[in-house]
Amino acid sequence: MFFKTSRILPFLSLALCVPCLHAENWPQWRGEHGNGISNEKFIATEWGGQEGALWRLELPGAAGSTPAIWGDRIYLTSADNDDLVLIAASTDGKLVWKEKVSTGNVKVRGDEGNWASPSPSTDGKHVWAMFGNGVLTCRDTEGKEVWTIDLQEKYGKFNIQFGMTSTPVLDKGRLYVMCMYTGNSYIVALDAATGKEIWKHVRKSDAVEECEHSYASPVIYRDAKHEFLLAHGADYVTAHQLSDGAEIFRCGGLNGAGQKYNPTLRFVASPGTGDGIIVVPSAKKGPVIALSPDTKGNVTNSEEGHLWRMPRNTPDVPSPLIVDGLVYLCGEDGVLTCVDAKTGEQYYSERVHTGRHRASPVFADGRVYMVSRSGVISVVKAGKKYELLAKNDLAEEISASPAISNGKLYVRSFDALYAFGKK
Numbered sequence: 001m002f003f004k005t006s007r008i009l010p011f012l013s014l015a016l017c018v019p020c021l022h023a024e025n026w027p028q029w030r031g032e033h034g035n036g037i038s039n040e041k042f043i044a045t046e047w048g049g050q051e052g053a054l055w056r057l058e059l060p061g062a063a064g065s066t067p068a069i070w071g072d073r074i075y076l077t078s079a080d081n082d083d084l085v086l087i088a089a090s091t092d093g094k095l096v097w098k099e100k101v102s103t104g105n106v107k108v109r110g111d112e113g114n115w116a117s118p119s120p121s122t123d124g125k126h127v128w129a130m131f132g133n134g135v136l137t138c139r140d141t142e143g144k145e146v147w148t149i150d151l152q153e154k155y156g157k158f159n160i161q162f163g164m165t166s167t168p169v170l171d172k173g174r175l176y177v178m179c180m181y182t183g184n185s186y187i188v189a190l191d192a193a194t195g196k197e198i199w200k201h202v203r204k205s206d207a208v209e210e211c212e213h214s215y216a217s218p219v220i221y222r223d224a225k226h227e228f229l230l231a232h233g234a235d236y237v238t239a240h241q242l243s244d245g246a247e248i249f250r251c252g253g254l255n256g257a258g259q260k261y262n263p264t265l266r267f268v269a270s271p272g273t274g275d276g277i278i279v280v281p282s283a284k285k286g287p288v289i290a291l292s293p294d295t296k297g298n299v300t301n302s303e304e305g306h307l308w309r310m311p312r313n314t315p316d317v318p319s320p321l322i323v324d325g326l327v328y329l330c331g332e333d334g335v336l337t338c339v340d341a342k343t344g345e346q347y348y349s350e351r352v353h354t355g356r357h358r359a360s361p362v363f364a365d366g367r368v369y370m371v372s373r374s375g376v377i378s379v380v381k382a383g384k385k386y387e388l389l390a391k392n393d394l395a396e397e398i399s400a401s402p403a404i405s406n407g408k409l410y411v412r413s414f415d416a417l418y419a420f421g422k423k
Contacts, residue, residue, distance in 0.1 A: 026069040026403040026410075028121035029167045031362070034220050035273055036321050038364040038404035044420040045367060045379050046390035054408065054419045055093030060085065061105075062414035063116035064165075064358070064399035069410065070124040073141060076412060077116045077129050079105040084115055084131045086139060091406050093419060099143040102135040108162045113399065115163060118217075121170040128175055128192065132163040136177070138195060147195040151177065155200075156184045160213045161266075167217040169229075171242075174198065180205075180214035180233040187218065187231055187245055201245030205234035209263035211255060216270040223275060226293040230278065233267045237280045239295070251291060252300035254282040269360075272320030272327070277307060277341050279320040279327055288314045288329065290344060308344030313337065318401075319360040321368065323382060330361045330370050336380060347384040353391065358399040364409075371398050375413060394418065 030036045050056060061079035068075045073096070074089045080098075082105050088096040105115045115132030122128070126146060130136040134151035151158075158164050160181035168177045175190045185205060189198040205212070214233020221228055221239070228248055229240045235255045239248040255265045262284070269281040280289045288310040295305030318330040322341055329337040334357050337349040352370055359371040367389065368380045375394040381387040396413035403410040408421035 024405060025071070025124070026067070026405040027123065028068055028170055029066045029119040029217065029401065030219075030319070030360070031404070034169065036319070036360060036362045036401070037323060038362065040404055040407055041365045042407060042422065043364040043367070043404060044409055044422070047392050047420050049393050049395060050418070052392065052420065054421055054423060057089055057093045057095065057417045059087070059412075059416055060098070061116070062114060062397075063412070064113050065116055065119040065167075065412070066401045067403045067410050067412055067417065068120045068122045068127065069403055069405040070122045072406075073122075074410065074417070075120045075122055075127045075129075076417065077118065077120050077131065079114050079116045081105070084133070084135070086120065086127065086129045086137070086143065088127075088141070088143060089417065091408070091419070093417075097143045099139065101129065101137050101148070102131055102133060104133055106132065106163065112162065113165060117163065117165040118167040119400075121168065121175075123170065123192075126192070128168065128170060130168055130177070132165065134158060134164060136168070136175075136195070138192070149195050151179065155179070155186060155188070159183050161210060162213070162215065165215045169218045169220055171220050174242075176218050176220075176229055178214070178216075178218040178231050178233075180212065182212045185212070185234060187229065187240060189242075189245065199245045201240060201247070203231060203234070203238060205236055207234035207236075207255075210266050211235055211263060213266045215266060215268040219271050219273060221273045221278060221293055223293060228293075230271050230273070232271050232280070235265075236300075237271055237278075237289075237291075249295040249305065250298050250300065251280065251289060251295070251305070254280070254287060254289065268317045269315050270319045272322050274322030274327075274341055277322060279322060281314045281320060281329075283314065283316050285312055285316075286314050287311050288320075290327075290341070307342070310339065310344055313349070317358045318370075321361045321363055323363045323368075326382070326384065328361055328368055330357055332357055334370075334372060336361075336368070336370065336386075338384065338386070348386040350386045352378045352380060352388060359401040362402050362404060364404050369402055369409065371400075371402055371411065373397060373399060377402070377411065
């Protein structure tokens with residue numbers, strides 16, 4: 001029997017596209033696109049507690065780092081007593097290898113974190129992991145060391161109150177590392193293949209005391225016209241050229257805002273990015289500023305480049321999520337605020353779940369996923385109207401942001417790694 005080619009091609013195209021819905025990687029903290037958004041469909045919404053997991057892999061110790069996923073391999077950093085380790089697991093929940101990278105784990109503020117807080121990243125051929133003591137390593141997919149450097153030895157001893165938690169961002173063969181602490185503030189671009197420095201930019205600021213310390217991570221902004229790195233901390237958000245680190249713009253007005261300066265207003269949440277918008281959080285119920293990527297120069301005391309400003313109720317730790325013209329701000333207290341990305345108009349502000357929220361929200365298939373420190377994963381329908389779809393309680397402490405890949409939601413608690421999806 002013979003068919004015309006024109007009839008066969010649509011069916012072939014459909015057949016080829018269906019697997020693509022479940023093939024997106026999650027190569028670093030905020031996913032493939034650096035914005036917390038997954039394009040995958042049919043992600044689990046409601047599964048109850050631990051018994052609803054596809055599998056549970058016990059981990060050697062606590063950490064707040066997000067898994068990096070490529071193909072059938074998952075990479076995690078973790079504490080293992082005093083050791084700092086890099087772990088590889090399979091997407092069916094089996095341990096593949098565990099390699100010791102460094103020693104000297106330190107717990108921060110009791111239950112707040114440790115030296116395994118920064119998240120790893122991968123390109124499918126190599127894995128990069130940084131720890132709170134400044135050790136940054138590159139390994140191949142079997143755990144063999146390619147290179148390792150100590151940022152404290154190379155650039156100066158860290159002087160930061162609660163430890164270096166910033167996660168380097170991997171982009172086009174480079175690792176961009178941001179360190180801000182008392183006595184030193186810099187951004188460095190490294191060749192991901194060799195660890196060699198490409199450029200270093202000293203980031204100037206007039207911040208004082210604890211405000212000199214940043215726990216945020218660098219973010220890449222990219223659209224059809226723009227491509228730059230965002231650095232957040234020490235009272236300012238700044239944008240930098242990828243070629244040499246030169247500053248493009250800076251915006252302050254995040255601390256004090258005409259009132260008394262707060263010497264403890266350290267930044268933890270990183271900026272959120274969307275098409276034509278950069279959403280800049282602050283801390284401790286302070287302001288949120290939306291900036292245009294066309295911004296140039298110092299706009300701290302100018303309205304130039306400002307799209308809108310929300311005077312209060314910034315997320316303190318979770319980073320903003322921007323999807324389909326809406327900005328989602330997850331407060332540490334579990335209040336989810338939804339505003340219009342163009343105008344800043346507020347559509348709702350609802351408490352999703354009581355208790356602390358340290359993880360950044362993620363999006364997939366029309367749903368926003370929020371994770372509380374107590375282990376409750378709340379699922380909210382995306383849109384201008386608030387609708388809580390489900391609450392799932394793992395009953396384990398969680399500070400890591402979730403990851404989405406292979407048609408599954410991956411959640412890392414202080415005790416274990418979980419996968420949720422269709423059985």
